[in-house]
Amino acid sequence: MRVIPASDITKTVARLYQEANVNLPADVVAALEKARTDEASPSGKAVFDRIMENIRIAAAEKIPLCQDCGTATVFIEIGQDVNISGDSLDTAVNKGIDKACRDGFLRRSIVAHPFSTRTNTGDNTPAVIHTEIVPGGKVKISVLAKGGGSENMARLVMLSPSSGRQGIIDFVVNAVEQAGGNPCPPIILGLGIGGSAEKCLILAKKSLLRQTGKNNTDPETAALEKEILAAVNKLGIGPMGYGGSQTALAVHIETFPCHMASLPVGLSIQCHSARHIEAII
Amino acid sequence: MSKQINLPLSEADVKELHAGDEVLLTGTIYVARDAAHKRLIEALDKDIPLPFDITGQTIYYMGPSPARPGQISGSAGPTTSGRMDAYTPRLLAVGLRGMIGKGKRSPAVKEAIRQYGAVYFAAVGGIGALLSKVITSSEVIAYAELGAEAVRKLEVKDMPVTVINDIYGGDLYETGKAQYCKQD
Structure with missing residues (x-):
């Protein structure tokens, strides 16, 4: 003991x-830098420039x-x-x-x-x-x-198992479209699939702790992460909703076995200021 | 190229602004978010004068983090505007002319923006450290007991904002998205 x-x-x-609150983790900074390079919209690129400048000021001056x-x-x-x-x-x-x-x-x-x-x-x-x-x-x-702005865009759906994979994609794309610029895109999507109503939401939140953009080790789940990311980035919402190609930086999915009658899907949306950190005692 | 605007906004300024315009604001803005809006509306309901003359003024939806000693303001980015939608048409009716926040507005607010000749700007969310640098003075002027939600009077210099909703019915959230949408 x-x-x-x-x-x-x-x-x-x-x-x-x-x-x-003052130092954005390296994985998030790297994902933002890649997205800035890939962004098609000039106003979207300008948003990325301000985000990067903010990261510099926050770290240097310890301002949140x-x-x-x-x-x-x-x-x-x-x-x-x-x-x-x-x-x-x-x-x-x-x-x-x-x-x-x-x-x-x-x-x-x-x-x-x-x-x-x-x-x-x-x-x-x-x-x-x-x-x-x-x-x-x-x-x-x-x-x-x-942050509260992105947390307010969280969603839960108890799909029919017959909805399957496509039902999950449609649910997430619809939720992101409804959220628009509110959750401060480019966002990270945390998805919990399976378990129960409360379990899938906890999985969704926990997936946000993962290194940004690192796919699930299960190939089928990783493929779904990539497909949802591509679908969401076709919406055109872009950085802060001003229009652009980079609406989401990553999709993280965690799965859990579930009841034969259920297909629970929890969605947690993370803003671009993805402040996660960990330590082991 | 950004437009430079000195606050308070004039009727002429508002007519010149179109969705998508990049603007640098300089002058006085008032800070109020959820709890302060509730109080402002309660004051209007009871015919009590508002804590500041709202005519022609601009409200920033924001609740700053505490300033460190020697700092003018802590982190100071916009909060989600939609939560103020229930209150906004009343404030526009009594003279509010500008709003700064982030995220989409309700159809009722967009209609009130056209009806009363106002403008809704967005500031980039999640860059509160950068935005704290445009604030040259900050003073709590009402509802101090609300803490981060108190009403503040700020002086800003070259605050970068983008026009989202204009008096012509323009909405950058719709047109920007349509321009980059790749759906069938």
């Missing part, structure tokens, strides 16, 4: 959340990439040989988010009651935390700073 103090979780989360520093979405894989001592895991994570906001001058965007008073909690907590117990003696923490 390995003992990890909860304070280590707090420190790690604080570092990751602050870092995520986006004023929306996001819902702190934290995936934690806990080795089953680990004992966390001290604060509860949720408390440890939330203390880390609070510290990141204070030290990093991040915006607090969370309101306490969703439909009533909507009073700001003042520290950007609680984080949305997904835990998984895995073999081993380590803790892996992955953090997404997920």
Whole structure:
């Protein structure tokens, strides 16, 4: 049994959340640079130029990439040989988010009651935390700073199995077309296929942690990722919706077995400021 | 080549603007997003004066991150405009002339833009660090208790925006997409 103090979780989360908000990861920067080269529209290219300049300013001056520093979405894989001592895991994570906001001058965007008073909690907590117990003696923490504008474009559909592969493509293309410029394209599409209603949405969100543009190891799933990406990029929405060829940077699909009556499909849309980061304790 | 416009927008300025135009804005803008819009409409409902004279003015849908010591503004990019659609026609009816945000507007807002002679600009979303640099002063002028959603008065210099909806019914989100769409 390995003992990890909860304070280590707090420190790690604080570092990751602050870092995520000012330094866009190399995989996202590389995907943006490629898309800038491929972009057909002059106004689209101009949007890419501003995005790249913003990345430079944010990193150099520690100004958040986006004023929306996001819902702190934290995936934690806990080795089953680990004992966390001290604060509860949720408390440890939330203390880390609070510290990141204070030290990093991040915006607090969370309101306490969703439909009533909507009073700001003042520290950007609680984080949305997904835990998984895995073999081993380590803790892996992955953090997404997920903006509200793109999160609002998420969709769930429970397709009939007869809809099949084409039904999935049609659903995603339609959702992206409806979203238009709202989720700050060029976007990354996270898709969870299978499982159940809630499982597919969690898979969709988790797929956004993947290295941008890295295809699924299953060839059939990878082929679907490529086909959806090509279909979405024919829509013409382009960077920020001003018209162009680069509407999406990547499509990431995760699958899970499901009930014989079901074909659940969850779609999570990530804006171009894809702030993901991870660490292993 | 971008057009240079000094704020507040005049009626003549609005007539010159067309969907797709690149514009650099200089002058005063007011910041208000979801919660502030709700309050502005409640004030109109109760016949209470608005916290600023809205006639001819431009509202930026934005909620900044906190400024570090010595900074004028924290990160300051646009938020999604569609959430303000329910409130916008009322504000246009009492004199609002310009809006800056991102994302599409409702048919009712587009119609009100034509009816009252206004313009909807988009700023690029997700570039709040860059956009913080065009702000030369920032002051909370109302609803301070709303924090990031308070009403602010900003002075901006050469703020880069793009005309989305003009008084002629133009909509860059439709025409831009049509130009690059490769569907059958």
